[in-house]
Amino acid sequence: MTGRAFATVKMIESAAARALANGHDLKAWTAHRIAHDLMRYDADFEGCDYTQLVSIAQLWRKGLAS
Secondary structure (H helix, E strand, C coil), X not given: CCCCCCCCHHHHHHHHHHHHHCCCCHHHCCHHXXXXXXXXXXXXXXXXXXXXXXXXXXHHHHCCCC
């Protein structure tokens, strides 16, 4: 086991709800910005793989589930 966290669309949905409550609409951001900011500022995404998180963010923005 690598010890890396594995992000899901549901995790991003939860983070987006928290961000919206703070005045930030993640749907307006690119998948890369979403991934970068979540990895940097949200403890739930610490240790996630950036490329995988970008992919999950793209799915979330399109309304798809992972």
